[in-house]
């Protein structure tokens with residue numbers, strides 16, 4: 001079993017690290033599907049555009065997803081109609097459908113070999129308790145004019161209590177897509193730098209200065225496509241979003257051309273890739289319910305022989321179920337909060353941000369406005385999110401889960417700083433600081449992937465302390481500050 005995402009098991013192109021001070025018109029921070037879609041959308045823009053990625057292009061959340069390109073996003077339209085109104089639900093549906101059509105057009109036009117396959121998307125339940133959720137979503141999709149098909153059995157012959165499916169949706173290989181798109185987006189004026197971490201942004205007069213460890217980037221416009229909006233702490237983003245963690249495994253199976261979401265508790269979702277079945281399950285918020293992680297570990301233990309790849313991933317969920325895309329402040333733009341559906345939402349973001357950066361009208365500017373407030377009925381959700389994060393913080397401080405780890409990793413304290421020491425199969429010791437550089441939670445160890453993880457906001461570090469998923473902008477290796 002490999003504990004990496006199935007998508008990361010390919011060779012990808014390397015880009016240089018930034019090694020001098022530069023000036024650029026537009027700086028895009030983050031080379032996931034959002035940043036790369038945007039760089040591509042701006043291909044014909046004559047201004048100087050620089051994209052910086054702290055690790056490697058596409059290796060963040062993008063290459064850890066299940067990579068379905070679909071507008072059947074569980075019961076999103078029912079939720080939006082309830083949170084807002086019919087028109088908002090319909091606008092989101094239209095934006096998503098347009099994004100799918102345009103994304104597939106780009107893939108075909110640019111001949112991007114990313115294993116794109118047209119599949120039907122299913123939404124179903126095996127339990128009588130969830131029939132209503134499926135029926136409500138079916139009704140609202142039909143009221144948009146979408147053709148929805150009912151089924152009694154899935155293509156894998158599983159009999160359902162209630163099941164629907166829609167056509168014209170896709171699955172693909174996200175890292176192959178992002179890598180090829182990055183390659184064709186580079187021009188004399190548009191550059192990509194990898195291993196270039198921005199840890200601070202300042203605005204002086206009319207310019208932003210972004211700081212890497214050794215260099216500065218001066219720019220007019222800045223786009224935060226770094227998944228978690230770390231730089232926006234003062235704008236209460238962490239209160240308007242929360243992290244949801246999910247686990248995925250890929251097992252050998254025959255290839256069936258469909259993808260599906262099972263509306264049950266816990267909800268799980270799956271798709272096929274070549275001769276693998278990818279199953280996602282057990283979403284949970286931080287360590288508030290650590291049982292999910294434990295259950296996952298048990299599931300792995302019992303399926304060890306069948307599992308070819310296993311990994312986990314973080315989603316950013318917004319309190320009102322709509323992403324945050326647009327201008328946040330003085331020439332600073334953001335695209336985040338995709339609520340588990342970033343393949344399509346990142347494409348919506350690229351079209352919207354392109355128009356905003358080029359001072360053009362975009363029909364969806366108001367819908368995704370990142371400065372929108374929290375509706376009254378979401379204040380309770382905000383309270384739950386704050387409580388859950390505070391609980392995770394305190395829990396991480398009190399409970400180091402020593403018995404769960406069975407002495408590997410173990411902990412030591414030197415000059416008031418706590419360190420975790422993991423001993424690998426070759427008896428090599430890996431030592432890290434276990435305090436998250438983001439907001440100071442104690443990190444938990446993920447025994448499957450051998451990573452250190454923040455239970456509050458989802459930062460993930462490898463066994464040597466290198467940050468592989470944000471919001472932390474710093475490492476936890478022993479020699480890091």
Ligand SMILES: Cc1cc2nc3c(=O)[nH]c(=O)nc-3n(C[C@H](O)[C@H](O)[C@H](O)COP(=O)(O)OP(=O)(O)OC[C@H]3O[C@@H](n4cnc5c(N)ncnc54)[C@H](O)[C@@H]3O)c2cc1C
Nearest residue numbers: 030032033034054060061062065066067068198341342343
């Ligand atoms: C388990 C799971 C399954 C999913 N499945 C699907 C699916 O089937 N379909 C779907 O539509 N969506 C899916 N999603 C959601 C989707 O994967 C994400 O919403 C999307 O990939 C986010 O893309 P991104 O570019 O915003 O983030 P990322 O891919 O994380 O890119 C952000 C990049 O910014 C870089 N970065 C961060 N901070 C800095 C900094 N300070 N300086 C420089 N660079 C920085 C990071 O290294 C990273 O590479 C899934 C999500 C999860 C968790």
